[in-house]
Structure formats: C-alpha cells, structure tokens
Amino acid sequence: MRLPTLLLILAATVLAAYFLGRQRALSLARQTGGIRSLHSLPKYYGYYAALGALLPGIALLLMWAAFSESLITARVVASLPEVLRNQPEAQLGLTLNDIRNLAGGQMYDESRSAEFAVAADLYNSLRDASRKILAGLIIALSFSGFALAWFQLRPQFRARNRVEAAFRSVLVLASLLAIVTTIGILLSVSFEALRFFRQVPVSEFLFGLNWSPQTAIRADQVGSSGAFGAVPLFVGTLLISGIALLVSVPIGLMIAIYLSEYARPRLRRIVKPVLEVLAGIPTVVYGYFAALTVAPVIRLAGQQLGLEVASEAALGAGLVMGIMIIPFVSSLSDDAINAVPQAMRDGSFALGATRSETIKRVVLPAALPGIVGGVLLAASRAIGETMIVVMAAGLSARLSFNPLESVTTVTVQIVTLLVGDQEFDSPKTLAAFALGLMLFIVTLILNIIALHVVRRYREQYE
Amino acid sequence: MLRMEKPQDVVAPPADAVPAATPVEAPRIAPDTVGDVTARDAVICVRGANVHYGDKHALINVSLDVARNEVIALIGPSGCGKSTFLRCLNRMNDTIESARVTGDFRLDGQDMYARDTDVVMLRARVGMVFQKPNPFPKSIYENVAYGARIHGLAANRAELDDIVYGSLERAGLIDEVKDRLDDPGTGLSGGQQQRLCIARTIAVNPEVILMDEPCSALDPIATARIEDLIDELSEKYAIAIVTHSMQQAARVSSRTAYFHLGRIIEVGPTDKIFTNPSHKLTEDYVTGRFG
Amino acid sequence: MMANDGDRNRHQLSPEETRRRVNAGLRRRYRSEQLFRFYGICSVSLGVVFLLVLFGTIIGNGYSAFQQSFVRLDIHFDAELVDPDGARDPEVLSAADYSLLVKSALREIVPEAGSRAERRELNGLVSAGAVFELRETVMADARILGQTRSMWLPLASEMDLWIKARSAGESGEDVGGRISANQRAWLERLQADDRIELQFNKAFFSNGDSREPELAGVxxxxxxxxxxxxxxxxxxxxxxxxxxxxxxxxxxxxxxxxxxxxxxxxxxxxxxxxxxxxxxxxxxxxxxxxxxxxxxxxxxxxxxxxxxxxxxxxxxxxxxxxxxxxxxxxxxxxxxxxxxxxxxxxxxxxxxxxxxxxxxxxxxxxxxxxxxxxxxxxxxxxxxxxxxxxxxxxxxxxxxxxxxxxxxxxxxxxxxxxxxxxxxxxxxxxxxxxxxxxxx
Structure with a gap:
C-alpha cells in the first residue's frame, strides 16, 4: 500500500471517529437529560475520539520512517556475500547505493553480478513487507485508539480539557522544533565531523597550510593521503568576507545616515524600498552577476593598469557580496541610529554643532553598539554566503591575501566536496561536515554576540 | 562636484523648509499684548513672530525683548507657544521639518534669520538647556569640552582644561565631579546631569541662555540648586526661562511674559504680573483658575 | 588631569574672542559638512546604481531568450522512410529516424551542398529538437504520411544567436565564430526567402532542462x-x-x-x-x-x-x-x-x-x-x-x-x-x- 493511500485511510478513520464520538455524546445526553448534562460541548467529544484515532498512528508512522530504512539496509548487508560485506565503509556505501538504484529500476547495468540482483530483490521484498506491516499496524492502532477513546466517553467526561491539553502539547512541540533543529544540526554535523577527525587529526585540520582533498579519492588511500589543512580556506573566507564588509559597511552606514538624518521623508519613502529590493534578490542572481559581469570588468580594469588579475579574483566575489549585504547593514544601522533619542541631537545642535559634527560625535558613538551588532551579523552572513563564491570564486586553495588572486572559501569547498559522486564515508566527504561544523560554530558565536549586543543596546534607550 | 551643493543649505534643511526670514513691519508694541514688551539694553528683539507647524498656527504675532543680565520667565498653560517661542531664539525650529517661522528676530541688532546669518555662530551665542537632562553618552569631561572642541575655542589642552574646569565651577558642579571626570555623564543624578548640561552650555561662552523647563524632571532639592545657579548666572548672561511653575518664575525672574494660545497676553515686572495683573486671563492663570 | 579647585580666576574668553575663534573655524567646518553630505548622497546613489546595473544586465542579456528563430521547411513525410512496412505501428513510428526528413528538406533548398562536410554544416542549421516535433506530428495523425507540409522548425542555438544579433542590427561577428562561412551564406539566403522568423519561445516555458540550449526550458x-x-x-x-x-x-x-x-x-x-x-x-x-x-x-x-x-x-x-x-x-x-x-x-x-x-x-x-x-x-x-x-x-x-x-x-x-x-x-x-x- 502506498503512503498516500495509507494517509487517506487514516484521514477517513479520523473523520469517522469525530462524527461517531460526537454522536455518542449526543446520545448520552439524550439518555441523561439534555445537552446541559454534558461536561463539554458535543464536538469536543468528537475531537477527543478523533485524536484517539489519529495520534497513535502518526507516532508509529514517524518511528517507522526513522528506523525502517536502516533496519532494511542492515538486513540487506547481512545477506551480502562475504567479499562485499567486508569492504571498507566507503565502498560498502557505494555498493548499497548501487543496490538501491537497481532496486528502484534506475539502472540497467547488465555487467553487475548476480549478487547485486539478489540483494536488490531482497531489498525490494523487504520494503514491500515493511509497507504492508506498516499499513496493517497503523489501521489496527487507529481503530484501537478510537475504541479506547470511545469507551472513556461519559457525560461527566472532561472532554474539552483533555482536548485542550492535547492541543497544548502540540503547541509546545511546535515551539520546541527550533531547539530540535539546532540540536539536529549540531548532532548530525558533528557526528560526521568526528568521524572525519578520527582519520585526520584536529590540529592538522585547524592549522595545516595545505588543502587538497581530491587526492584521497582512491580506495586504497583512504585516510592516508590527501591534505586537509584548512587554513587556506579560512584565509580565503576572511579575505572575501573582509572585502565584502569593506564595501558594505561604509556604504550601508552612510546610506542609513543619509536617509535618517538628511533625506526628506519623500526621498526616504522612495529610496528605502528600492534598496530593500537589493536584499530580496536571490544570491544565485548575485553569483551570476559576479561571474558574468563584474569579474570581466575587474580583469579588464586590471589589464589597463598593468596588473595580473585572476579570472576568479577574490575582489569580484567580495565586491558583489558587499553589494548584497549593503541593505542588511543599512537597515540594521538605521534601527540603531533611530534608537538614539532626538534629545541628544538637540543638545548638540543647541551648542552650535553642524549636522555632520552631531552625527559623527554624538549620534554614531551613541549608536555604536547597535551598529557593531549589525556589522557582526553582516559578517556572519558574509562568511556563510555560498552561491556568490561558488559561482565567482576559485576552487584552488591558495594561501594568499592578494585580492586579485583566486582563493577559495569554506562554503565553496563544502559544495565541491558534496556535489557529485556520493561516497559517504571517505574523508573527502566527511571533511565537508568538519568545515560545516566550523562554519556553524563561528557563525553561531557571531550571531549570539551580535544579538546580545543589539538587545542590550535597545534596552538602554527604551 | 562639491560646488554643486549650496553652502547655505548645510545646516538647515533644504531650501523650502528653511524658515523664511521675512522682516515684518511690526508695530512697536503688539496690539494684543498688555504691558511693555521692550526692554532697555536689549540683546534679543523679536517683533511680529509667527510660527506654523504644518497647518497649526502655533505662535501668533509675538513681540518681546530680552535684556542683558536679566532673567525673563515665560509662563502659560501647556501648548501656549512658550517653548515654541524659545526655540525660535536659537533657530532650533530649523530641525523640525514642518515648522515655518516668520517675523523679525534680532540678536544685537543683527537679523537672526537673514540669509547670511550663520546658524552655527548664532547657536554658539545663544545656548539652550532642555527640559530633560540630555548629557551625551561621553565622559563628564568630554561633555563639557564638546562645544569648545567643535568650535575650536581652545588652542591647546591646557586651555581646554581651563574651559572645562571653569564651566563646571560656574555650574557649581566641580566639587561633586572633580574626581570622576572620566566617568560617563549619564551616570550622574538627574540634577547633576542638568547642571552638567548647563556647564556644557556655558563652556561655549554664550551671551544668552535659553532654558526650557529645566527643572520639570527634577526633585525639589535639585530644583533649588538649579534656581540658585540661575541666580548666579544672571550676573553674566541674559536668561530666558520657560517654566510651568509660577513659584519658580516668581523666585528666579525679574520680568515675566504670560503666553496664552500662541499669543503673549501680558508682559511686565514679575511682581506686578503675580500680584497685580492687568489682563483677566493672566489673573485667572496666576490665581490658579486654570492651567 | 588636575583640578585646581578654589582657583576662581580662571582665564575666560571674552565674547569677542569667542566669536573670533568660532568664525575662524567656520569655513573648514562647512567644507567637512558638505563633504560628509556628499558621501551620503554618493552612497545612496551607488546603491540605486548597483540595482539598476544589476537589472539592466539581466534584462539586457535575457530579453532575447523569449524569442527563438525558426526556419520554414517543406517537409515531405516520406512514408517509405518513416514506416517502411506501412502498418502504422506506433512503435515503429516512434522509433523512425525523422532527421532524414529534415535533411532532405534542407537539401532541396540548398542543393549545392555536396561534400560530407558541407552536408554536416547544412544539417547543423536546424536544432536537434526538430525531430521531436516531426515525430509528434506523425504520432498525432499518421495520415500525414506521404504528404508535404510546410513547417516552422527551431534553428540550432548558434544560428539563433547569429540571427538575433543580425536582427538587432549588429554584425553578428562576436557570435559568428562558431558558425561557418557557408552556414552564414545559407542563413542569409533563407532570410532573403522569408524562410526565417523570430517567434515566441514557447519551449522555454514548457520544457524541462536540456543539453541543447534551444530546447531547454524552465x-x-x-x-x-x-x-x-x-x-x-x-x-x-x-x-x-x-x-x-x-x-x-x-x-x-x-x-x-x-x-x-x-x-x-x-x-x-x-x-x-x-x-x-x-x-x-x-x-x-x-x-x-x-x-x-x-x-x-x-x-x-x-x-x-x-x-x-x-x-x-x-x-x-x-x-x-x-x-x-x-x-x-x-x-x-x-x-x-x-x-x-x-x-x-x-x-x-x-x-x-x-x-x-x-x-x-x-x-x-x-x-x-x-x-x-x-x-x-x-x-x-x-x-x-x-x-x-x-x-x-x-x-x-x-x-x-x-x-x-x-x-x-x-x-x-x-x-x-x-x-x-x-x-x-x-x-x-x-x-x-x-x-x-x-x-x-
């Protein structure tokens, strides 16, 4: 039975349970003297019965989704002949993938040995069985859940309170999802990263000056070769983000200052949304712009000046990333500047300060914490930005601070390592997760500091 | 590129928002004011002042002088235009987009709103203290040194120290803060903050000090200290003070102007206004019938 | 910092001296005020200019993709070629080599292309996707076999670019590198015969991805x-x-x-x-x-x-x-x-x-x-x-x-x-x- 059919059946059961429960409440009421003898409105009895039918089934479905695949895989692996079963992890992963593809009918490779076909058949039959068992279990569970609820229904039964309590737990669960996501990121990424660090020492990863993961691709070399010193990536990331901040912070800040301190309301009403459009443009568009338009222009300009400019120079990616972040910086600075009380400005004007003196000496120092918080958030954004650098920065990990050379970044490497062939257990693939972990930790720290600073700053003037 | 900008626009908002300086041929005494609006040895002369905020006519045909070394109190119920009038005297209304100021304003005989009058210089000569103490988020020292720094009044550090200490002294604050000049000015108590703002104002060496309800946010003890200070300062400066408290007006000022719905109803020596007002509205106000 | 309290005789500037000193600094201060304001205007304009350049680049590069050049060919649906046994079996119809139809139609217009290389050049004019269209036509109604129809078929992407550049009034030199002198001459002849037309690019909105740009869609x-x-x-x-x-x-x-x-x-x-x-x-x-x-x-x-x-x-x-x-x-x-x-x-x-x-x-x-x-x-x-x-x-x-x-x-x-x-x-x-x- 396919999943959609199953869900339909479940939905029908739930609907039926609602009406039956409601009916039951009404008939109970008739026996005991009218609807007022019920504790709750009849529909709550219906809800309660429906919940009884729904919840056990959903819980089972989720558990099944979580564990059935790994159980099936384990059975398939156990059935494989000795030679295949005892391969290194990376190879085994590839083999399993082939089996899955074969089972899904996506591969018509005659050269594959018979063992693969057998394994694929087993895989298919196990999945089939799993589906049947799941369907049976779910239907049984929702019926018994409904029955259980049905027999609880009495006139004095506090159906509304029960239903509301159930609803409340759903709300709580939804609000916990954010935490679950964070923990999920931390666990899943660091789990793979730890596997990487078992093969490559942390110190080499953090302080090594040489990055060339591609050489580790062959099976007989797993873990033994390939250089995983991530310093060139960190430097490249810092270089490009640094350029982006050098572009976006002064321009974004000046835009915020001009719009909030100089511009008349009409200009502000027009220009602000126009600049916000910049923030709404997808990053892939910026990447395309950087690669297609900005990089050639920079190269041409470099040639005019007699400079050697790489076609994927850090400068191009950094500039475009800077443009992308401008509205981000300017809107956060705008918030910070507007939070400075007008009384400060009046005090300065009354002493005879010009507008720019007031801004430079009073408004900006007062808004500084908010602006710093905004810049930190912008930095975290620049570090984590992916598409622009994937499309406009280089792949070769060169340890260089020269903006005219091609450098690579953490995010570029994550994408390069994970897109394409999927051998899930080689250090090459796992390295992506180690880089991801670094990225997550660094941006997390930046975000937390920034959010804290901004929040404290807001409180100061509230 | 730079030449594209018009220099006179620098401080004021763009041209059409600049309060037009239309000298009005005003009568020497405004017809709807009782008493003598003129003063001997006047430093500020205002004739026929009108202020509009958008559609609202906030100040109607007001004329008044402020003399050297006098304290003049501006009183009246809230919304009567007294603060608006005060803010005209150092062109603080320039910072409000919708404000339109007309009339003849003179500082030492010079038109304050003339095209060639420099608003920076004007505000250096006419200082202002606000209702709520508004020290900058800087150290005490830097708060007082601010005006001197931006105007370039001190040639060196010693002169700057002189100015800061001298101003703090004259504001009667030096004894309380001399050991913590590097602490933030916002850490002081309300009354101290207000005296810091006064010190900040007199550090620029103004000729007139405008005070906009300087004590309304303070407790009685701090208020008393500020009132003493105003008394001392009046030896050197002309002071115009807006106040809600009639007792305060009576205590600190020698002349009083009563504002009502955007007009000056009556001007005269403080004793006379409080003891023997000529106009019915003034009498109603000082006897507490409204306001 | 030393506080000489009690020293009541601090030097205080006279009002005249104060005014003189303020005056001395005014010019410099107004200049820096102007400069600061100028930076602000520059930044705002920069932001707006960035946006305009971005949109300009994308629209300038992309508007032409909504059109596609088509060539009108007189296709003879040769029953012998498509369905040799005449059974009209859908499987046979679908597996037939429709490119032969295109090739022969092209040869009729350009009979002088004799050598193998020239023929390949000639066949390269039309998109590889043209055969799909012919197949669909036949599959939809097999009675067309044996007849001759005049059909608009898409040109290959290089030809398309060249035609678009020409119709935009450019020489087409910068895109011409990939097409031969022969192809250019043929295209010009086809244009003179009114056999080439820019039409709305329907494929772009109805197709999935493709390796052939003229067939790729969103x-x-x-x-x-x-x-x-x-x-x-x-x-x-x-x-x-x-x-x-x-x-x-x-x-x-x-x-x-x-x-x-x-x-x-x-x-x-x-x-x-x-x-x-x-x-x-x-x-x-x-x-x-x-x-x-x-x-x-x-x-x-x-x-x-x-x-x-x-x-x-x-x-x-x-x-x-x-x-x-x-x-x-x-x-x-x-x-x-x-x-x-x-x-x-x-x-x-x-x-x-x-x-x-x-x-x-x-x-x-x-x-x-x-x-x-x-x-x-x-x-x-x-x-x-x-x-x-x-x-x-x-x-x-x-x-x-x-x-x-x-x-x-x-x-x-x-x-x-x-x-x-x-x-x-x-x-x-x-x-x-x-x-x-x-x-x-």
Missing amino acids: WGATKGSFFMLLVTLLLSFPLGVAAAIYLEEFARRSWWVDVVEVNINNLAAVPSIVFGLLGLAVFINFFGLPRSAPLVGGLVLTLMTLPVVIIASRAAIKAVPPSVREAALGIGASQMQMVFHHVLPLALPGMLTGAIIGMARALGESAPLLMIGMVAFIVDVPSGPMSPSTALPVQIYLWADSPERAFVERTSAAIMVLLAFLLVMNATAVWLRSRFERRW
Missing part, C-alpha cells in the same frame, strides 16, 4: 520549486503559527522560553548551507529519503523558513490588543477558545504576510538544495513531490555554469522568471498587509 524547474514550496508552506505555516501561539499566549517567562527565543533568532541567521548539511545527514542518509526529491528540499526549506514565520506570527499576535483577550476570557471562554476564536482570526493576515515573505526567501534559496542532490541534470518535468527534480534558482546555477553561449541569455531569462515570481509574492504580501492592516 517548466521542470518551476514545477520542482512549486512542489518544494508547497511542502514548505504546508509544514512551516501551521508549525510556525503553533509555536508562535505557544510562545506568545501560553508560555510563562522562564529561562527555558528565553532559550527557545534565542534559538529561533539564531536559527534565522544560520548560513543556509548548514541546513543543507543537516538535510543531507538526516533526511537522506538517516531517513533514507530519495535524493533530488522536492519533498526533501521542502523539508530543509521548512526548517529554514520556520524562524521567519514564527517571528512574523509572534509580531502579529502581539499586535492584537489585550482588550480582545480580556473580553473573551470575561465571558467564560477557555484560554484555548480565546486564542483560536478571537486572537487567531485577527492575527491571521499578519501571519500570512510573514509566511509569504518566508516563502519568497525559500524560493530564492539554492545553497542547501545543492547539498541534497537537486543539482542533477533532469530532463523530465517532475510529476510530484517525490519525483527527481530541480528548482528555479538551481536551474539558474546550472545554466550559468554551462559553456554554451546560448545559455547566457537563457540564464538571464530564467532569472527574470524567478524575479517575477518573487515580485508577485512580495506584492501579495504588501497588498495583504495594507488590505487587512488594522490600527487599534
């Missing part, structure tokens, strides 16, 4: 994005609203709620690629969901959009005045009834606005999708959330990486399509907000 990617957003909306909106309701209406202030709050704000700032890693590790490797499926993409985007929806929904709930709550509780509603019957309906427009803005962000997102295999080259238009597909921004990324010149204009055109969708979504959000905004 429909597959658009449908992929649609399924993904559908999953995202169905999950993130109810979950986000539920979380917001709990945090605003039920949760008591405690360290735990603070943790949840910090978490939500922080998640909104986590780089999107990290969500991609999460999706890869959890949904694909742990749960074993298929790669390249919009379902997985939707799940990842749900986690990404959730903070946005929660933050917007909380703001919307906060905007409902407490008097409404008090009124509901006052007539004996339970807290749950108060929330669902009174607060939620009032907050709904604000929540929807937030959800749409979150969806718009999700639509433009591509980095996490790269991680979960949505970058595969997929020709088929996806039929559901489980069939392999790609998404609009990823399609843009793929085309931007393609070496063929003709993909440049298609990339820009795809960007225009994406931006149009974003524009519609944001405009809807703005409209919703202004339509239902209430001032209390």
